[in-house]
Amino acid sequence: AQTVTQSQPEMSVQEAETVTLSCTYDTSESDYYLFWYKQPPSRQMILVIRQEAYKQQNATENRFSVNFQKAAKSFSLKISDSQLGDAAMYFCAYVDLKETSGSRLTFGEGTQLTVNP
């Protein structure tokens, strides 16, 4: 079974600084996608960024970028120029593309990010 591990339960960053959240995963599959979701205090789950495993180029979305290391099964999220609105719980998630698996997302435990003014 696939597993996703986020080893940092809590992180903090100063406003305007850069922070990196870590995620590792375990799978025997070769075709999969990885995601970072953000859950602010409202509890809404918001997609931040996604990475296709077949792509070597790291995904970027404005101030958010990932460092995808397929061989190491590592998928970290970098937030640049941190803003107060970035404060949230961040979840790393995995889905494999194997037909028999359906499309279930497997989530990590989450990292609570605090942004200090």
Place this chain on the structure above:
Amino acid sequence: DSGVTQTPKHLITATGQRVTLRCSPRSGDLSVYWYQQSLDQGLQFLIQYYNGEERAKGNILERFSAQQFPDLHSELNLSSLELGDSALYFCASSVGPEGADTQYFGPGTRLTVL
């Protein structure tokens, strides 16, 4: 706003009772997913439907059941409720059934079992 709607937002009930949670997917999405978020179990996949048919099942208890209707809305039925069923229940939807189709989450229903 993801376009996925869930009702009710909050639900408080007693042990042994039965409740129904409702989800309407984004316009054009055919696939619906249910997830449970609890303090001790984290975020867990429960079940997926695609165009009215069950596609994948996760850690869903036998006391729980779900269905997707012809208009594509979905309902999650929870029966013989226990204290441990207290959680935030999310519905998500995607355009198709595949893992490549991004899932968009609704605002969740917070269930409290007293």
